Amino acid sequence: MLAFALRRVLTLLPLLLLVSVVFFAMLRLGRGDPALDYLRLSQIPPTEAALALVRQQLGLDRSLPAQYLSWLADAVRLDFGTSWATQRPVLEDILQALPATLQLAGAAMALVLLLGLPLGLLAALYRDRWPDHLTRALAFLGVSLPNFWLGFLLVLLFSVQLGWLPAMGREGPASLILPAIATATVSLCVTLRLMRASVLGVLGERHLVFARARGLPERGVIARHVLPNALIPPLTTLGLHLGELLGGAMVVEMVFAWPGLGRYALLAIGNRDFPALQGFVLAMTAVFVLCNLLVDLAYAWLDPRIRLGAKAA
């Protein structure tokens, strides 16, 4: 298991290098003049003298490969440059914003697990009865709602109309509830449907007949024989949902004025803040790969065939 984890972590390095090359090229080959962007973000009128000074200061007067190698040399020392918009080191900005995003994505993931899986189980166990109809209707509605729109609806109801929860900001646990719901809803509904289908599939298997014939109580059958088998398909999709949650958090963070990395990235995109964007893409690649690694480890732990297969290999 340890070797498996180490191998996955080591694959991260060439992946980060590849991502950095591709993204650096994409940014530089786009339209526009980075020096002009820098002056615009610094709110300095773009005179010819100012442009020349900035090109020299930022090294924009050098060739693209030279610029990339210089950036890379700094990046391996964890110096990702200075954001043109905030004028602070990019790494400092990212480390400051990352916990808020992880908190939001983590809370959303908790909702997916704590609500999606039990509701899926409930829908399957009450198949074609009202709890099943209700959860299926809610799931259909949930996957159809864009998260930013759902966010505004939640604020309108719970903050403006009822006054129960904060409309924005990150001040106390109460402020996490609405953004987490808005972030989680689509993944939650997909997980619910998947769990329902998975449980229904397992319920039809023969070994359950033998379990019941052995006199096991129904709760025991579900806990020991249905759940472990039914959990594998939803769990394998959690890695995909992580990407969805982190991506969804970007928009939701803007809606709820949540001080996370998503909002930082959206502002950087709007501002064409190259150093911030490069740092963000690398950070998110690392987070995404590491989270997928955790999911794979959980998957291997849950399914002995994967563990044993890995050992045999």
Next chain:
Amino acid sequence: MLRRSLLGAATLAWTLPRVSRAAAPDSLVFSWPSNAGPLDPHGYGPNQMYAQAMLYEPLVRYGASGTIEPCLATRWALDESGRAWTFTLRPGVRFSDGTAFDAAAAKANIDILLRHRERHGWLELMSRIEAAEAPDPATLRLRLDQPYDPALFDLSLVRPLRFASPAVLLPGGSVSAPIGTGPWRLAESRRGERDVFLRREDYWGEKPALRQVVVKVVGDANTRALALEAGEIDLVYGADQLDADTFRRFAADARFTTAISPPMATRMLAINSGRAATDDLAVRRAIQQGIDRDALARHVLQGTEPAATSLFAPGMSKAAPGLMTLPFDPMAAVTVLEQAGWQLPPGGRVRQKQGAVLALDLCFSGGDALQKALAEAIQSDLGRIGIAARLLGADAATLQARQRSGDFGLVFTETWGPPYDPHAFLGAMRAPSHADWQAQRGLPMKAAIDRRITALLAATNATAREADEQWVLTTLHEQAVYFPISFLTNKQVHRKGLGEVPFGGTFDEIPFHHIRRG
């Protein structure tokens, strides 16, 4: 059982009390799209100007009535050569760290600015100042290399000519801490979340009624509106903090007070005289009468900005009171075009002249929904008089690049508002990096325009200055290189309980010190 539990939970939830989010009686919660920044009085982005204005003060202030008023200087005088300004400094002023504000402190700030003069090259006064002198603690003298009449207006700007405590000035030109002489001090800054400003109890002037201003970071206009409705912020203030629809919705809601400031600057189109087909004066003149600006103000801007009647907002320029915009008259516009040889081909809808088609690029900021709506309405108006306007939405950087290179037919632009209008705005017309220079570059008298602007900025004689300004503005008016659309305004929305919120004299300063609750 399950059904009963769900019903019970729903009933219990409905009876929960509303969370009280009422602000303290001497506190105001405001919102802004980003943090205040490092708050360096001499720095630009990411320093936010409203916050710089809270902490740092100028020698002279631009008053709400448009006049220059005393601030850190109580008196000032210009010598006969027009090249030396002498300021008598206000006694008893201290920075928030306790350091006295005197001529040495002021000189230290200006010396730092002069050492990094290249950063401030956009401001004419910074190019004119040769040296700052402190003959005694109460006297500051600024020596210029040549006369510069609008010096006091440049000194009143929010940046860069304001003063930090000498104890925090760093040789690199920044500051180690935000310490100014203003009525507020920064008490807390949480990145991406909020900044908190506290009233200075030892402030030299009239102390603010509020003890604390909390500025929450809210980037999205819809979120800002919902937060105001939910009672989480008290005030929305600014030129573009809410869209016109939302502003109108609050105006119709009895729980809120809304207000629109008097005109402050001008939203307009720059018309490129250096590029076909707008290099033809007849086309530029037809555009003046072919676009219905009243309809734009009424339907697109929804009454939040009045239709423009001149290049500069009323009161900004004494030299051009008679230079009014032409009324919407599409028939007159058609006549101008036809007299100039632009004819509609049989069955066609776009005019032509000697094989050339009357088409132009109308460039706007793609992320700006208001500019897009205006552009679409203008395209429609121009289409009716036989001008094909191709809409080009672009991101801010691409749009700026187009403005710099003159790659536009029509492009949205704005005057800068007080205290920049008209002198600093006219001054910038001489820089090729500005859309204004590019728009004017095809005019046969462009060199004369630049020369007269340079002369009016250096004039020591008011009559000569006004004559030059009159000539420049009349020429621009006759050459039709601008289409003024509307006058930009500041807007504010707050709950009824806040009391009166006055408007500041400029876009960049929010008069927090004059706001009181109830």
